[in-house]
Amino acid sequence: MTNRQRPALIASLVTWPLVLLIAFPLLWMLLTSVKPQAELFTTPPDFLPNAITFEHYRRVLEETAFLQYFRNSLVVAVSTTLLVVVVAVLGAYSLVRFAYRGRELLASLVLFTYLLPSVVLISPLYLMLVKLGLANTLASLVAAYTSFALPYALWLLRSFMAGIPEDLEAAAMVDGASRMGAFVDVVLPQALPGIISTALFSFILAWNEYLYALVLVNSDEARPLTTGVMTMLISAFNIEWSLLMAASVMMSVPLIVIFAFFQKYLTSGFGAGGVKG
Amino acid sequence: MVQVVFDKVRKAFGDTVTIPGLDLVIESGEFVSLLGPSGCGKSTTLRMLAGLEQPSGGRISIGGRDVANLPPAERDIAMVFQSYALYPHMTVAENIRYPLRKRGVPKPEQATRLAEVAALLQLEPLLDRKPRQLSGGQQQRVALGRALVRDPSVFLLDEPLSNLDAALRAHMRAELIELHRRLGKTMVYVTHDQLEAMTMSTRIAVMKDGVLQQFAPPAEIYDRPANRFVAGFIGTPSMALAEATLLRDGGGARLQIGAMMIDLPGRHAAAAPCAVTVGIRPEDIVVGQGPWQALVRLVEPTGHETIVALEAGDLALTARIPGGPRLHAGETVAFDVNRARLHLFAADDGHRLALDITDTTPPRSA
Structure with missing residues (x-):
């Protein structure tokens, strides 16, 4: 072995156990979801299933409200993401480009909201949503998740936009664009990596949130996957492990797909910053 | 005829007055340099002319038209920035075509004009590249191309050569003189480099602390400085x-x-x-x-x-x-x-x- 290969070998020795450690629960989830019921509780446990069955998937999809919950989660996550991205992009642009009284204070206050534990906010938020007539609706979840994701999104995008040279917009405006046109033609493409990061963050937050969903929503029409799957498969007397694993696999798939798709945008975008002379 | 007139133009940022009152008449076809030490208000003057800053008082007109309420897009100007301000996500060709696209110039004409400018500035081999793949001098030429392609009535140049090395700067200086001679357009050039101002300008406006010190041809500025500062x-x-x-x-x-x-x-x-x-x-x-x-x-x-x-x-x-x-x-x-x-x-x-x-x-x- 040459000296040049040694660091790579050491890196492999360190990272592979870590990867296996992190991936094992996911793998176990996948394997459990396709094992026949009879194989689940054998001792010692079999690592690989002796027979593969998709019975659990069929039961989750046909005999439970899983698809309803899935649809709810999707609506909530997509709406939250869109709302957060639109508001945060415009807000961050305003914080970076326009001078007005209290701008810095506003930016700091926004971050201040993160100092409060989310449990503290649950009761007031619930009461507000009841007064607004939004209790027990998907809209209440969108409102709650937007209020969590927005401060972080604003700060993330603010730092991204601060890195976009003002001259670029000035050039676009001299070249014939309106301010809005310059924003769309020049600022948005430059901020794209930041926008994608923000969108991913918001989507994951809305998709995985549990506590607020548990408190704000208690009907199947508006229940998202996280609380829905828990209430239908876990009771005080019994946990439907095989169904739970099948449902978990299907819950994770959208996130994995989205991550796989956007990962290259996330990394490639960072190299495309402004031009310096 | 495109005369540029500053009439008692004033600029204040909050309580700080950077330009107390500027009177300047730039005749059609002139190459005027705004020259002065940093902080003298020359860039602010140019940005007010471009419409990127609003004057706090006074009047600016381009070609007899008061431009107070016109956004930069409607002033019929083109500007070259010190940072070049090339759009990083667009290729060289897209960068140069952008002003035409924004003004709804038909596609075939866009292509013709792009080809002309590319030939003039020897940009043909670079058209498909992104700005970050170009050297400083090449980026500079693209920025110039983007300004030239639209055939505006006034060119504004904000220290366009200051990021280039000495040899390239001398070369671009000569090219700009040649370009001005060939186009005969009104050009307003901001610089802190007296060599650039002396070699290229028909007249130089020397500024200090927002106040115009002298506005005269280079030879007169040199031979008969109006005050101790200019001297x-x-x-x-x-x-x-x-x-x-x-x-x-x-x-x-x-x-x-x-x-x-x-x-x-x-x-x-x-x-x-x-x-x-x-x-x-x-x-x-x-x-x-x-x-x-x-x-x-x-x-x-x-x-x-x-x-x-x-x-x-x-x-x-x-x-x-x-x-x-x-x-x-x-x-x-x-x-x-x-x-x-x-x-x-x-x-x-x-x-x-x-x-x-x-x-x-x-x-x-x-």
């Missing part, structure tokens, strides 16, 4: 400025600079006695002969000429003598000054005195 700012090495006294001597006048006495023509006697600042350009000092003695402090050969720092009593002078160094630091030499080319400024506010010596000599051609 000291223009010229490398800079003009020696010394406190002096103008004395009456019978029917004539004498200038006393420290221990030196210089006889002046009689008409100067009218103002005497008074305190003045005298300015002497390095090339107006004759070394090797003359009535006065000076100590050679420093000799800087540049090849075709030699810069010599002299010390005559309290008076520090810089002389420019042609050819290689014939002097050595530490020796004492005789020197004289070209009396006809002395500059006199009022000791109080520094304005050029009307009874100036060079008033009778026509400005040398540059």
